Amino acid sequence: MSQHVRVNPIACEAHGMCAELLPERITLDEWGYPIVDGTPLHGEELRHAQRAAQACPTFALLVERERERSRR
Amino acid sequence: MSSQLQSRIIEQPEAPAPQGGTLPRLLSGIGRHALDLDGHEAVHGPLPFAHDRGRWRRRERADALIEEVARAGLLGRGGAAFPMAKKMHAVAHGRGRAMLVANGAEGEPASAKDHTLLELLPHLVLDGATVAAEAVGADEAVIAVCESAETCADAIAIAIAEREGAGLAGGRGRGPALRLATVPTHYVAGQECALVNYLDGGPALPTFTPPLPFERGLARRPTLVSNVETLAHLALIARHGAQWFRSLGAPAQPGSALITLSGPVAHPGVYEIELGSSLASLIAAGGGATAGLRGVLLGGYAGSFVGAASLPNLALSDEHLAPHGARVGAGVVALLSEEACAVAETARLARWLADQSSRQCGPCVHGLDALAQALAGLSAGERQGERIEQLARLTARRGACGHPDGSVNVIMSAIEAFGEEFLEHARHGSCQACARPPELPLPHRPVEMLPARRRQARA
Numbered sequence A: 001m002s003q004h005v006r007v008n009p010i011a012c013e014a015h016g017m018c019a020e021l022l023p024e025r026i027t028l029d030e031w032g033y034p035i036v037d038g039t040p041l042h043g044e045e046l047r048h049a050q051r052a053a054q055a056c057p058t059f060a061l062l063v064e065r066e067r068e069r070s071r072r
Numbered sequence B: 001m002s003s004q005l006q007s008r009i010i011e012q013p014e015a016p017a018p019q020g021g022t023l024p025r026l027l028s029g030i031g032r033h034a035l036d037l038d039g040h041e042a043v044h045g046p047l048p049f050a051h052d053r054g055r056w057r058r059r060e061r062a063d064a065l066i067e068e069v070a071r072a073g074l075l076g077r078g079g080a081a082f083p084m085a086k087k088m089h090a091v092a093h094g095r096g097r098a099m100l101v102a103n104g105a106e107g108e109p110a111s112a113k114d115h116t117l118l119e120l121l122p123h124l125v126l127d128g129a130t131v132a133a134e135a136v137g138a139d140e141a142v143i144a145v146c147e148s149a150e151t152c153a154d155a156i157a158i159a160i161a162e163r164e165g166a167g168l169a170g171g172r173g174r175g176p177a178l179r180l181a182t183v184p185t186h187y188v189a190g191q192e193c194a195l196v197n198y199l200d201g202g203p204a205l206p207t208f209t210p211p212l213p214f215e216r217g218l219a220r221r222p223t224l225v226s227n228v229e230t231l232a233h234l235a236l237i238a239r240h241g242a243q244w245f246r247s248l249g250a251p252a253q254p255g256s257a258l259i260t261l262s263g264p265v266a267h268p269g270v271y272e273i274e275l276g277s278s279l280a281s282l283i284a285a286g287g288g289a290t291a292g293l294r295g296v297l298l299g300g301y302a303g304s305f306v307g308a309a310s311l312p313n314l315a316l317s318d319e320h321l322a323p324h325g326a327r328v329g330a331g332v333v334a335l336l337s338e339e340a341c342a343v344a345e346t347a348r349l350a351r352w353l354a355d356q357s358s359r360q361c362g363p364c365v366h367g368l369d370a371l372a373q374a375l376a377g378l379s380a381g382e383r384q385g386e387r388i389e390q391l392a393r394l395t396a397r398r399g400a401c402g403h404p405d406g407s408v409n410v411i412m413s414a415i416e417a418f419g420e421e422f423l424e425h426a427r428h429g430s431c432q433a434c435a436r437p438p439e440l441p442l443p444h445r446p447v448e449m450l451p452a453r454r455r456q457a458r459a
Helices: A017-021 A044-055 A066-070 B037-044 B059-072 B084-092 B113-120 B122-136 B150-165 B192-199 B228-246 B279-285 B308-313 B318-324 B342-355 B362-379 B385-395 B403-417 B419-428
Strands: A003-007 A026-028 A034-036 A061-065 B098-104 B138-146 B177-183 B223-227 B256-262 B269-274 B293-298 B304-307 B332-337
Touching (some): A003 A044, A017 A026, A017 A044, A044 A061, B098 B113, B098 B192, B122 B223, B223 B228, B279 B332, B293 B308, B304 B308, B304 B318, B342 B403, B362 B403
Parallel strands (some): B256 B332
Antiparallel strands (some): B293 B332
């Protein structure tokens, strides 16, 4: 099942770690908040995404399965 | 009362009697004071099965009602137009005992329809809450009302006591327990997650989803959160059935709807219309326009502006409004007079919307504030067009709730509808009409009413 990254915008405090660790998927807006490419992660990207999620000081970066996302 | 509408004259448009259906439905029997239980039952008859709960105990019976609602095609009237039966089914078949929340937290400043129902027709709302609670298998229904709407809260409290006295509510073998809850009055408090969060003892702020309340809501149970007008329609569908409901309205959006009409009309107020009827007939029911019209804001403050050129042909259903980028939404029809400056009105609205952010999500806090600044700049003669488009992209769909999306939508719809005026202002600065008093009803609510920002966002 494919996985993707998503940000919890309430938890996010714009530390910007995710953009450092997952630049292929995340850029920062002018206020420092992540702009996320939420398309499915492939191969190495998944490992990088998981590392970025673990490094987030507020646990705001989520690596989710497609199923969880579709309920929104 | 959250609404600034000066006049709350309740008038019913003359019924055009199309396809056998007649108006008013919800507003039948409305007067200057709350309709009591006897009066309510004299108008609508008693609620079916109200004294025969055994019939509700059976899941099949409840499912049959949900199917009837599906056949009726009732769509939510809080703004999102979500199919009611779908929500009911999900909650009824969710894990654990269901809960019901009647959402009367009408934070939309240009809307007075929910407060009108709560204040003057409380038993219709409570009938709907009772039916919905029974259908999804909830023992308890919470009626949520803005704390500032004291007359509404009083009317509901009295009506609940009346029903308990008549053996129609209170749990333990009678109808579901009905409970009144007052909630903070800010704009996003009526968002369903914020509402459930508050009723559960948290702050009245939106939450990160999923889970949505239908999966895990009040007390972590599957919770049906439904607008009070939707519940009022449900009360009548339970009595008269799907076919009756569909005898008015548009095929894809059946029934009647409550509309809050404001702006330059003789009698601003709450009207019940047939969905799909013309804007012109609504204005006529409101005693006619008292000035030339520049445009209209439809749906609510998260809705869309439509310019004057389209007004003569507008019909009030989502299908008709789609080509104009608008929706019926929460039933707001706020007319703008020809004397109004659409740019100044939009700039004020943008500032108000930015101030209504619950200040939880960075893109909403910063994006809406920057948008409001850019619009203020534009109305004073700065070329901000590209900046506004950039900010719209940076702000929409990046919050936990729909507030940034709705705010961006209404701002961009104004630029679309009043493009010439925006260009004029960007070139030549403010116009004479900029200084006119505001026409859109915006409450001057102090921002301190919002809970303090939990964290300082770091830019």
